[in-house]
Amino acid sequence: MNPIDRRQFLRSASLAAGGLVTAASRWPILAQSAGDRPPRSPETAVLNPRGRVPVSLIIDDSTCLVNMAHFAIPQFAEVFPDRYRQDWRRMPREIPDAFVRRFGEWSRTQGVKGKYSMVPYPSCVGWLDRDLPGWSRRELIQSLDLVRSLLASHWDFHPEMISHTWVINTRTGRPYEERTDRFMENWRWTDGKSADELADYLAYALRILERAGIPCEGITTPGGFGNRVLPELAQATLESCRAVFRAEIPHYFRHVFTDNQSVAPRVEYASGLDSSDPRCVVSIVGCTGDWFGGWDGLEIGSADQFLASDAQRGRMADVIRRGEPAIMVCHWPGLYCHGAETGFHILQEVVRRMEPLSSGVLWMKLSEIARYWTARELTRIQWQGRQLRLRAPFACPGFTVRVKAASLAPPAIQTDGALSPMRQVQRIRDLAPGTWLAEEDATILCFDLPKGPSAVVFPA
Numbered sequence: 001m002n003p004i005d006r007r008q009f010l011r012s013a014s015l016a017a018g019g020l021v022t023a024a025s026r027w028p029i030l031a032q033s034a035g036d037r038p039p040r041s042p043e044t045a046v047l048n049p050r051g052r053v054p055v056s057l058i059i060d061d062s063t064c065l066v067n068m069a070h071f072a073i074p075q076f077a078e079v080f081p082d083r084y085r086q087d088w089r090r091m092p093r094e095i096p097d098a099f100v101r102r103f104g105e106w107s108r109t110q111g112v113k114g115k116y117s118m119v120p121y122p123s124c125v126g127w128l129d130r131d132l133p134g135w136s137r138r139e140l141i142q143s144l145d146l147v148r149s150l151l152a153s154h155w156d157f158h159p160e161m162i163s164h165t166w167v168i169n170t171r172t173g174r175p176y177e178e179r180t181d182r183f184m185e186n187w188r189w190t191d192g193k194s195a196d197e198l199a200d201y202l203a204y205a206l207r208i209l210e211r212a213g214i215p216c217e218g219i220t221t222p223g224g225f226g227n228r229v230l231p232e233l234a235q236a237t238l239e240s241c242r243a244v245f246r247a248e249i250p251h252y253f254r255h256v257f258t259d260n261q262s263v264a265p266r267v268e269y270a271s272g273l274d275s276s277d278p279r280c281v282v283s284i285v286g287c288t289g290d291w292f293g294g295w296d297g298l299e300i301g302s303a304d305q306f307l308a309s310d311a312q313r314g315r316m317a318d319v320i321r322r323g324e325p326a327i328m329v330c331h332w333p334g335l336y337c338h339g340a341e342t343g344f345h346i347l348q349e350v351v352r353r354m355e356p357l358s359s360g361v362l363w364m365k366l367s368e369i370a371r372y373w374t375a376r377e378l379t380r381i382q383w384q385g386r387q388l389r390l391r392a393p394f395a396c397p398g399f400t401v402r403v404k405a406a407s408l409a410p411p412a413i414q415t416d417g418a419l420s421p422m423r424q425v426q427r428i429r430d431l432a433p434g435t436w437l438a439e440e441d442a443t444i445l446c447f448d449l450p451k452g453p454s455a456v457v458f459p460a
């Protein structure tokens with residue numbers, strides 16, 4: 001919940017997990033295993049989709065109607081009375097659907113995409129698949145309908161575990177009796193849990209959303225959930241999203257880095273790349289703090305922290321310049337700000353300031369970024385006799401590759417034996433599926449990558 005907790009926990013977890021590293025791991029500090037990687041010709045490099053830097057927005061602590069901050073603070077304060085002293089009674093209990101509608105319509109108009117949490121049993125108030133005490137059944141159904149119909153095109157849905165407060169006993173559906181941080185989702189409950197135990201918990205959360213008609217391909221961890229069991233968390237995400245939703249490429253949001261380390265997605269536990277059942281899970285990394293309205297709508301930030309008015313400075317400019325996905329992080333109560341919508345206004349200003357960068361960035365949902373990174377890392381790419389031969393465990397739209405070979409005539413995509421010539425463009429910004437761009441000693445190709453074998457043929 002609190003992004004600062006997220007980072008602090010991560011640092012100690014990283015140290016604690018250091019001993020679990022395997023030789024194959026690319027990220028010794030984080031301990032998760034990367035798994036298999038295919039062979040690849042050195043003449044080839046996968047670029048960003050259509051040569052643009054992905055940008056996205058992570059929204060945490062959203063759900064239907066319930067203002068998570070109002071209901072969660074007294075529960076957090078029971079465990080940490082000194083840390084949660086906000087006057088929650090003065091916060092509205094509801095974040096209304098009228099705000100969801102305005103936000104959703106704005107995001108569609110602007111092309112803003114990302115992830116929207118749907119906490120399934122928000123602060124133990126009620127169940128999204130049954131009843132939400134405090135609201136009528138009809139209001140709950142209308143709220144779910146609004147989320148499904150308005151947000152699904154631009155937003156992935158994630159459970160942010162079950163309640164985001166007290167841990168639920170999945171055998172009884174009730175919170176445990178013990179009232180300590182060992183039984184809060186945000187804190188210590190996951191310590192020492194196995195991948196199977198975590199998968200059981202994640203699957204319970206996912207099934208509530210499945211029954212509520214909310215499709216999911218990934219999960220968001222509430223607060224410090226999973227921090228000391230990072231390998232198990234990754235594997236549990238892989239298993240539970242596949243089991244409940246048959247998600248092809250499960251992904252999760254656990255990490256936020258606001259320093260110099262890489263914020264590129266991490267494709268983990270890849271296996272069976274040449275089989276009919278390839279598997280992997282993708283860790284999506286946020287690159288900003290919540291500099292909108294904070295997790296409770298009380299810590300107001302500023303647009304400058306994301307992007308200065310010249311679009312040259314600020315965290316987003318830095319990460320975009322690096323060419324890594326620039327994924328902002330916010331909380332739903334911090335966009336709403338108790339009705340003042342201050343956080344939403346900051347977001348609108350950031351998106352306005354991004355306008356000069358628009359030809360170099362691409363808004364994507366987290367699931368789209370996960371798919372692209374999976375194709376980027378797991379597709380076998382070989383340059384043989386003026387043919388680019390690919391074998392993809394997963395299909396990927398807008399796949400973009402640079403080949404160190406000049407092409408004078410249009411390359412052609414080979415599918416099912418038929419050749420379709422590609423169209424030449426003169427600028428990177430014009431790359432789209434089915435186009436190519438000539439560089440001095442290289443060729444950039446952009447095409448929809450099919451699952452399985454395919455090829456791009458360069459005429460002699």
Ligand SMILES: [Zn+2]
Pocket residue numbers: 001002060061160164221222223
């Ligand atoms: Zn949260």
